[in-house]
Amino acid sequence: MSASANRPFSREQRTTILYGMLVFVLIVVILQLWLLTATMNAWLGGDDSVVWPAAAVSAGGLALNVGLLKYLGRIERTRNAGA
């Protein structure tokens, strides 16, 4: 492994990564909001076939968001350890 692979990201690089993550997180949150309202509408209308699939998709979105947040924490810890 080259030395550059272990080099921590600079603050400018981390800011760029953070913006990229925010785009993903915002898209997923908007998707979850739509999913929640659509599921609620269907369920109140008596259609309960979408309840658990929608919950599974929403859980997947949450897992993606938490994973991105954990990755951000990891590159910050790498930075602090390397400083």
Add this chain to the structure above:
Amino acid sequence: MTDTRRDPRGPIDVALNSPEREGLTGTAPASLYAPTFEREQITIAPDFAPADAQPAWRQDFPIDWPQDLYVERRDFMKFMVLTSAAFMVGQLWIGVQNWWRRRNGEALMQRVASIDDLAMGGAVVFTYPDEHEPCVLVRLTTSGFVAFGQKCTHLSCAVIPRPGEGGFYCPCHEGRFDLRTGAPTAGPPRRPLTRIVLDIRGRDIYAVGVEERT
């Protein structure tokens, strides 16, 4: 033997900086050992002017602008992940409510009224399948009866039957529903009223089921 290596950071007496004597006091310029700062350790003001050009208050309480920006975005991302978790909890809540609804099973048969109790265009309010679900039974014709849940599908205000106008009226936000089908005809509601399935046995009217609709 002459040492030809030169330190690019400043003028050093080659003779004194020989391998045997390097590091001795006086062999290097003072700037050689001056602390060097990384870019992230330097405070950058909002106007990007040097620290000496900043007002006194900002020199006393400097805020590193790029770092402040980074921390703000990071906190915003954390808040968005929290929002994402809240939506996930909402989905689970619907799932739990759905499980509860299925567990309770089909609604039981319940006597609502007698045919003789209702005049043409008359209405009677009852609760079905439990005491928390108000419903309204309306007589349309001699043998025609309809019953719907009384909660408006917009924000659950109680709808009022208006047989003369051919509909139900929600006074909260001017919502209107068709009297025969319960379908929304005006105002903010988008879903029809919950239909109560009726069964007429002899002279008595029974509620036998609930039909949610989209």
